[in-house]
Amino acid sequence: MRDPKHSLIRAGSSLKLQDFLVFETHPCCVAIPARDVLRVTTTTDPTLHQFVDMGVCLGITPISGESASSDRALAPMLADDGWAILAPANMSLVTATPEQLLPLPQLLQIDDSVTAILEQAGDASALILSCEALLRRQRKLLKADSESDTTRVPEEGKS
Amino acid sequence: MAEPLMPIRLEDARLMVEASKVREVLGRQRWLTVPGTAPYLRGVCAWKGRAIPVLDLAPLLGLTHDGTDALERTLIVECSDNVAAIPVSEAQAVIFVRRDQQRPPEVNAHRYCRAEVDSGAELASIVDLDALFRDLLGQDEGSATHA
Numbered sequence: 001m002r003d004p005k006h007s008l009i010r011a012g013s014s015l016k017l018q019d020f021l022v023f024e025t026h027p028c029c030v031a032i033p034a035r036d037v038l039r040v041t042t043t044t045d046p047t048l049h050q051f052v053d054m055g056v057c058l059g060i061t062p063i064s065g066e067s068a069s070s071d072r073a074l075a076p077m078l079a080d081d082g083w084a085i086l087a088p089a090n091m092s093l094v095t096a097t098p099e100q101l102l103p104l105p106q107l108l109q110i111d112d113s114v115t116a117i118l119e120q121a122g123d124a125s126a127l128i129l130s131c132e133a134l135l136r137r138q139r140k141l142l143k144a145d146s147e148s149d150t151t152r153v154p155e156e157g158k159s
Numbered sequence: 160m161a162e163p164l165m166p167i168r169l170e171d172a173r174l175m176v177e178a179s180k181v182r183e184v185l186g187r188q189r190w191l192t193v194p195g196t197a198p199y200l201r202g203v204c205a206w207k208g209r210a211i212p213v214l215d216l217a218p219l220l221g222l223t224h225d226g227t228d229a230l231e232r233t234l235i236v237e238c239s240d241n242v243a244a245i246p247v248s249e250a251q252a253v254i255f256v257r258r259d260q261q262r263p264p265e266v267n268a269h270r271y272c273r274a275e276v277d278s279g280a281e282l283a284s285i286v287d288l289d290a291l292f293r294d295l296l297g298q299d300e301g302s303a304t305h306a
Contacts, residue, residue: 058194104210108200
């Protein structure tokens with residue numbers, strides 16, 4: 001992966017460009033800022049031990065019919081503890097100008113995992129996701145799961 | 160005094176919206192579906208360099224979608240600085256309807272029907288876009304009168 005600092009501002013240009021990893025998913029494409037990604041690797045990467053499935057988090061599925069938990073993993077720069085985001089294999093790199101980044105309308109601000117829209121060729125083409133919010137959401141889910149497990153055990157024991 | 164209204168059709172439903180709130184009438188637009196949103200939100204589309212929500216009027220007005228009629232037109236409407244796209248089957252030229260030609264909702268007593276207009280051949284309901292946007296944006300002020 002390129003040095004994210006170089007991907008943000010291109011030499012000889014005053015225009016701030018931003019790179020995104022765009023994934024073809026259903027019902028919409030999603031994009032992750034390349035600057036948030038430390039490296040693109042596989043789920044067998046020994047340095048990774050916790051995965052966030054963006055399909056499960058957001059209710060999206062890969063287009064090509066492959067499983068949501070494909071063997072591609074994005075290690076976000078924010079996660080220094082072995083967390084990574086599972087991503088579909090069909091990925092492309094898109095460089096966007098500031099004009100292509102459209103703020104999410106108020107009505108569609110469901111939570112902080114979707115930050116904006118990436119416009120391509122006149123269409124609103126992909127939802128821009130926040131790695132940080134995805135990780136935070138997954139950690140919260142895991143915590144809730146583990147808490148419900150510990151409260152469930154005595155009840156099961158009773159019956 | 161006559162009010163400028165734009166007659167629209169959403170499949171079988173004859174509706175009217177205030178012409179002053181219609182910014183543009185476009186052809187069929189592509190939109191991006193946003194997972195996890197309410198049924199009345201079809202998604203988001205780009206318009207003049209901004210992302211705007213695409214609203215589905217059918218669930219908001221209690222209408223049923225049979226999907227047989229293509230939504231070939233897209234209204235871009237603006238209410239209190241909020242802009243949204245509304246796909247419809249048909250949009251017609253603006254007409255001027257006098258207040259005494261408008262009657263209280265009886266047949267189309269949906270939540271956002273402000274009044275009805277009987278042209279003789281067909282009955283159309285005037286959609287109260289202000290109330291609709293107010294409810295969607297969670298500003299409950301005045302919404303009880305439309306319930």
